Amino acid sequence: MKGKIYTIGAFLIVMLLTLNGCTASFSTSNGKSPTATTNSNSTAGKNPSAPTAPTEKLKNVKKPENKKGKVAKDVEIPKDWITVYDEKKGYSFSIPDGSTGGHETQEGMDVFIAGTPAPSEVTVVVLAFKDKTMTKEDLLAVAVKFLEGLGATKAEPGKLSAESEDYSLTEAISTLADGSKSKCKILVGTDVTDNYVMIVGTEEPKFASNEKVIDEIWGSFAMWSGGASGNN
Numbered sequence: 001m002k003g004k005i006y007t008i009g010a011f012l013i014v015m016l017l018t019l020n021g022c023t024a025s026f027s028t029s030n031g032k033s034p035t036a037t038t039n040s041n042s043t044a045g046k047n048p049s050a051p052t053a054p055t056e057k058l059k060n061v062k063k064p065e066n067k068k069g070k071v072a073k074d075v076e077i078p079k080d081w082i083t084v085y086d087e088k089k090g091y092s093f094s095i096p097d098g099s100t101g102g103h104e105t106q107e108g109m110d111v112f113i114a115g116t117p118a119p120s121e122v123t124v125v126v127l128a129f130k131d132k133t134m135t136k137e138d139l140l141a142v143a144v145k146f147l148e149g150l151g152a153t154k155a156e157p158g159k160l161s162a163e164s165e166d167y168s169l170t171e172a173i174s175t176l177a178d179g180s181k182s183k184c185k186i187l188v189g190t191d192v193t194d195n196y197v198m199i200v201g202t203e204e205p206k207f208a209s210n211e212k213v214i215d216e217i218w219g220s221f222a223m224w225s226g227g228a229s230g231n232n
Helices: 010-023 136-149 204-219
Strands: 005-007 081-086 091-096 100-106 109-115 123-130 152-157 167-176 181-191 194-203
Touching: 081 109, 091 123, 091 204, 123 136, 136 152, 136 167, 136 181, 136 194, 181 204, 194 204
Parallel strands: 005 081
Antiparallel strands: 081 091, 100 109, 109 123, 123 194, 152 167, 167 181, 181 194
16 A cells, blocks of 8 residues: 555645535435436337236345355455645544545534545545543534534434444444435544544445445544543
8 A cells, every 4th residue: 555645734625615516425426317228129118028026025134144245346445545644633544545625624623524536436524623521422423413414314323333442433324305325434533632533435325335445544543642542
């Protein structure tokens, strides 16, 4: 994995405007409806016999616990990555080279938003702010409110799972007004006074094929102010 340092600066705020299409719902759609096409072998216009509708009620079957099903196509992990480092807020993480993004401050909270290049087209959000009273569960609630503020009519997170003393992780599904869904992983971290929330996701149908890239991104997140463990 090749790397280079990419420091967050004020000039990136302008780039934030280019992400409006995907930040509201982790969507990369251009808003156009697909155009129906036919070919010379199409059966359109003919009247084939309709199959008999099955009547047997399907039952829920438990998937194998020790195996992971193969998705239709995994997005390969990019070879070239860059490091995003915010010295003032005290965090860093890695993201595929070619990503675009920017940050701004809203009511004392620093909001960084980025989008990775095709074929992954994953959206990354980092929220950083100070509040010594916050727990990891409180930070998850902040993440949910943020997702709902971006247009989700419902954001449903799972239960936080401790990755370490400093970090906890969960997944969440957001539903938009049009019924479409997005899926993300939410990483929360605290270090007494500084709080961090990282949201990494995409459209739900694309989540499985992008999960390796998503895991690389959140897994690279680092706090530089100590964390709950007190290690600098």
